[in-house]
Amino acid sequence: MTNRNAVILAAGQGTRMKSKLYKVLHPVAGRAMVQHVIDQLNTVKLDKMVTIVGFGADIVKEQIGDASEFVVQEEQLGTGHAVLQAEHLLKDQEGTTIVACGDTPLITGETFQELFAHHEREGAAATILTAQTENPAGYGRVIRNETNEVERIVEQKDASESELLVKEINTGTYCFNNKALFQALHEVSNDNAQGEYYLPDVIEILRNKSEKVSAFLTPNFEETLGVNDRAALAQAEKTMRKRINEKHMRNGVSIIDPDHTYIEPDVVIESDVIIHPGTIIKGASTIKTNAEIGPNSEINNCYIGEDTIVKQSVANDSKIGDRVKIGPFAHIRPESNVGNDAKLGNFVEIKKTVLGDNSKVSHLSYIGDADVGSNVNIGCGTITVNYDGTNKFLTTIGDDAFIGCNSNLIAPVTVGKGSYVAAGSTITDDVPEDALSVARARQTNKEGYAAKLKSRKKD
Known part of the structure; x- marks a missing residue:
C-alpha cells in the first residue's frame, strides 16, 4: 500500500x-x-x-x-x-x-x-x-x-x-x-x-x-459542513448528536426523544438501556444493560451498573453498582463508589464516599468524605461534618449501623458495626460496635410557661 x-x-x-x-x-x-x-x-x-x-x-x-x-x-x-x-x-x-x-x-x-x-x-x-x-x-x-x-x-x-x-x-x-x-x-x-x-x-x-x-x-x-460561525456550530452539533444517538439506537438502546438527548462520542451504552428526554451523558461513561436514565439527568465520566435507575439527578466521576436507585434530585460528586442494591433518594448529596451494598440514604442528607459499610440506613437530614475550614476528614460507618434523622457526625469519627445513633445527635466521639449513642440535650418541659409568654405579648 x-x-x-x-x-x-x-x-x-x-x-x-x-x-x-x-x-x-x-x-x-x-x-x-x-x-x-x-x-x-x-x-x-x-x-x-x-x-x-x-x-x-x-x-x-x-x-x-x-x-x-x-x-x-x-x-x-x-x-x-x-x-x-x-x-x-x-x-x-x-x-x-x-x-x-x-x-x-x-x-x-x-x-x-x-x-x-x-x-x-x-x-x-x-x-x-x-x-x-x-x-x-x-x-x-x-x-x-x-x-x-x-x-x-x-x-x-x-x-x-x-x-x-x-x-x-x-x-x-x-x-x-x-x-x-x-x-x-x-x-x-x-x-x-x-x-x-x-x-x-x-x-x-x-x-x-x-x-x-x-x-x-x-x-x-x-x-x-465547514464551521465558520456560531450558527454553523449549532448545526454541526445537531448533526453529530443525531449520528451518535442513531448509532446507540441501532445497537439496542431505547432513546425516548433523540432530539432532546445529548450523548458524547466516547460513551458506551449496552443494549436494553432506556434513556429519557433531557438526559446528558458525557465523557467516558459506561451504562450497563437494563439501566434507566432520566428524565433530565446528567452523567459525566461514570460507570452505571445493570438495572440501575437514575431519575432527575447528576453524577460525576463515580462508580455506581447494579440495581441502585438514585433520585429524584440526587447529586453524586466525584470519587464516589456506590455499591449494589443501594439507594440515594431525593435531595441527597454524596462526595468522595463509598456506600456499601444495600445501604440507603433516602432523603435530604449530605454524606461527604465517608466510608459507609453495607446494610447501613442513614436517616433524613444526616450530615457528615467533614470540613473544619482547613482540612477534610473521614467519617467511617460500619456494616448494619443505623443513623437516626438529623444527626451530625463530626469527622474524623467512626460509628461501629451494628450500632445505633439516636435522632438529633451530634456525634463527636467514636461509637463502639452494637452501641446506642445519644448526643443531645435533655428535654425540659416548663408547664404553663407558654401561657405566661402569651400574656406578656398582650400587655
Whole structure:
C-alpha cells in the first residue's frame, strides 16, 4: 500500500465565531472540532500527520498532544501558503497526502477512506472531495469542462455570475500525489480578491500540466459542513448528536426523544438501556444493560451498573453498582463508589464516599468524605461534618449501623458495626460496635410557661 499522509489546516483564528476561543477548539458533542478530524483520519492508518497551527498554536498543540506533528504558519497568507509550511516534513515522500480542514468535524473515517481509495484507484495527481447543495453560497465552485472533467475550482469572491450558479461545491478536502502537491504549491499566485495563496489553485496548475484531476462526489453534503460561525456550530452539533444517538439506537438502546438527548462520542451504552428526554451523558461513561436514565439527568465520566435507575439527578466521576436507585434530585460528586442494591433518594448529596451494598440514604442528607459499610440506613437530614475550614476528614460507618434523622457526625469519627445513633445527635466521639449513642440535650418541659409568654405579648 502507498504511503498515506495528512495535513490538517488549523491555523485560522475564526473571527466570525466572535470568540476568544480559537475556532478549531470549539466543541462539537463535547470534543474540539479539530480533534474530531484527527480521530476520523486516524481510522485510515496514516504514516504521518502534520497539523498547521497559527493563532493559539500552544493551546491547539495542547489539545491534540502527540497525535500529530506541528508546523506554525507565522503569517496567515491563505490555505496554499499554510500547506507549504509542511514542505520540509513531506516533500520528498512518495505516496498520497490528504489535506483536511480542522473546522470540518462531521467528515467520517469512512469518507476519508473512500476518498483515499478513489484517488489511488484513479491514479490521479489530485482528487477533490465534492458535494452537491441547493444553496452553495460561501463555497468554492467546482468547474467542469465539456467532458465533465474537473477543470478548476473558483472561490465565490472570484466567481462569475454563471459560475455562482454551479451547485457542486469544493468541500476543502483533497487528496494529492505528495510530490506533485509541493511542486505545484510553488507556482500558486496571490493575484486574487483576497491577495492570498489559495490551495484550490493547485488544481488548475496540475490540469495545465496535463496531470489527472479527479473528484469524489460524496452523497452526504451535511457531512462536509465547514464551521465558520456560531450558527454553523449549532448545526454541526445537531448533526453529530443525531449520528451518535442513531448509532446507540441501532445497537439496542431505547432513546425516548433523540432530539432532546445529548450523548458524547466516547460513551458506551449496552443494549436494553432506556434513556429519557433531557438526559446528558458525557465523557467516558459506561451504562450497563437494563439501566434507566432520566428524565433530565446528567452523567459525566461514570460507570452505571445493570438495572440501575437514575431519575432527575447528576453524577460525576463515580462508580455506581447494579440495581441502585438514585433520585429524584440526587447529586453524586466525584470519587464516589456506590455499591449494589443501594439507594440515594431525593435531595441527597454524596462526595468522595463509598456506600456499601444495600445501604440507603433516602432523603435530604449530605454524606461527604465517608466510608459507609453495607446494610447501613442513614436517616433524613444526616450530615457528615467533614470540613473544619482547613482540612477534610473521614467519617467511617460500619456494616448494619443505623443513623437516626438529623444527626451530625463530626469527622474524623467512626460509628461501629451494628450500632445505633439516636435522632438529633451530634456525634463527636467514636461509637463502639452494637452501641446506642445519644448526643443531645435533655428535654425540659416548663408547664404553663407558654401561657405566661402569651400574656406578656398582650400587655
